[in-house]
Amino acid sequence: MLLFILRRILIAIPTLILVSMFVFTLQKLLPGDPILVMAGEDRDPEVIALLRERYRMNEPIVMQYFYWAADVLRGDLGVSLRTNEPVLSLIASKLPVTIQLALMSMLFAILIGIPAGILSAVRKGTWVDWLANLIALSGLSVPNFWLGIMLILLVSVNLGWLPASGYESPFVDPWKSLTTMIMPAFVLGTALAATLMRHTRSAMLGVLQADYVRTARAKGLRGRVVILKHAFRNAVLPVVTLTALLFGELLAGAVLTEQIFTIPGFGKLIVDAVFNRDYAVVQGVVLCTAVGFILMNLIADVLYVILNPRLRTAQ
């Protein structure tokens, strides 16, 4: 198992290098001059010249990449062009926020999606199935930003139950942290819950037709045991991979949700950085995201092995 993990990590290194080169080039292809943005409304030519030199914008792009990569290897991701804050500390302060949001959304999604999927598979063709499908379809179709604003208007403005936006760290004020996160996590979780529900349902439907389920039923096992122990355990495999991959989707979805609820997380960091042409920040964030994706995939593969005994013996 350890060898397997180690091999996967080694394979990840060239991927990371490619990703970083790709993003670096793409960014430079973006129209718009970061130095003009940084120089401010007055665009003092003297300031522009100094900034160009400071950030090595005069050099060829290949050299710029190597300077950056060399700094990264030394653990230095550079400083934000906009505020002078080190990119590493920015990421360190934003990442936990988005992870909290993603975990809470995932929790929402799993709590709603998986039971709904099982239920609608077991009760296929009944009103339960129909209702679950309807909810799933709406969950997938309703855009995040619309649902977010509607929730703010209803829950915060009209009912006054939850804060409309903002963020508090759970280590400072756990209660406030929870209340500011409920709505965004729900909004972000709905679409995922729908996807999870649809996949759980189809996996369950497949498994419920299988011979061993019939055998289990024939042995006289109770319905609940058959469904949860025999059918679900096997149906859950593709769902686990999906959940891990969806985690990446969560990060993408967080971009929009964080904008609406003004949550100072990763998504908001990258959007603001792109608009300000804050190259160092964009670059750092993308690198971290790529590492995150690779880690999630690794975790999914490991979970697979744990859940599926056949793969274990193959090792």
Place this chain on the structure above:
Amino acid sequence: MTLRKLTTALLASVAMTSGAFAADLRIGLQEDPDALDTDQARTFVGRIVFESLCDKLVNITPELDFVPELATSWGWSDDGLTLTMQLREDVVFHDGTAFDAAAVVANIERSKTLDESRRKSELASVESVEATGTYEVAFKLASPDATLIAQLSDRAGMMLSPTAAAEKGLELSNDPVCSGPYKFVERIQQDRIVLEKFADHYDADSYSFERLIFLPIPDTTVRLANLRSGDLDMLERLAPSDVAAVEADDSLSFTSATSLGYQGITVNVNNGARSETPFGQDARVRRALSLAIDREVINQVVFEGVYAAGNQPFPPTSPWYDATNPVEARDVDAARALLEEAGLDGISIEIQAPNNPVQLQLMQVIQAMTAEAGIEISIKATEFATMLSEQTAGNYEGSQVGWSGRTDPDGNIHSFMTCEGGLNDSKYCSEEVENLLNEARLSTDAAERKASYDAANAILREELPIIYLYHQTWLWAMTDRVQGFTAYPDGMIRLSGVTME
């Protein structure tokens, strides 16, 4: 406990804990400020925070007169080359060090020499600064500069603690040390900036809040929702489309001031190959476009009537506005006649505009209006950073942009209309205009200056390198518990005398 009871209890306690201390003022900002160092800072929104964090040498009144702040009085030498300022003697910085003439010298030198300083052009006329007494300072100028007082009433005149500046260097932006009524506590990027009251401020009694919490919330709907739900006490830059909702809400109030800036269409008249169009080369075509637009209707349709129609670099509320030449009425026939005179049957023009719903709506209204005069506008929605570089590179025919405005009229016109001006993206160049604008800089006599600006604007009205459209209005919304707020045309939030019931 049943689930329903539990939920009710939870929600009730949320409702109870969401109110903040009355001693806090929570202010919603449209953007997250940039570096909190008065020399490195470049954004409008950052200035709002500096207003509470840092004292300036000079302040302004809502009528744009200059009044003392850290400088108690000032005077010019007869040749206009020396500005002497007397300073307050009871001022300390947030780190406990004293403010004096030496501190002013250190600050101006930092603004002029720091590599990253964005203040260099603002202080370009200052050759040297000298402490002529413990509390007296003299600015020596290379040539007379009427705009200097105005510069010292903004970031260039904001005083940082020289001790802290020397110690922290560029890092100062993450922990600024000034002498203002509030001192820096913490900043979480894109989330909040917290300041707390500075007890040793010379005018501490005028400031009633213990803490200021600035919360950047870019979405206007969400910003207003926060105000209505009680999560904010006030916000800046309310969207014109939300004015009706705020007026209808008994617990909210709003106040406004016409800004110092303008919005218009910058025309490429001389900036590379793309200026070689009838629109760029023939002023009659530009006048035709201007005449085809009904600026009042634009104000009503796009901005709910809360902005001000404009045809000059200065808003109608400014003392520098030329009242003898108000906004012209729309005249489609005259516009057609001008096109004919230019030998054109009709014309297509591409105009780039910022990619946001309001500016695009503005351009669509203009597009419909000019179409009636035979001018087909194609709108190129462009993200702002890109627009800026296209503009400087000359890769545009027309560009819908604006300027946030400066207290001194020079700031709204000189860099845009002089041949080598740093912001002259149309590359318009006229010796006559150039001379008039340079003369206006030298004189300290307001009437003389006004005559120069009027004369320059009379030429520009014919030439139209910028077709002025309207002047934005700053809109602040607040809960009706916030009392005593005064609106200033510079869009800042000054909290002296503001209280919360």
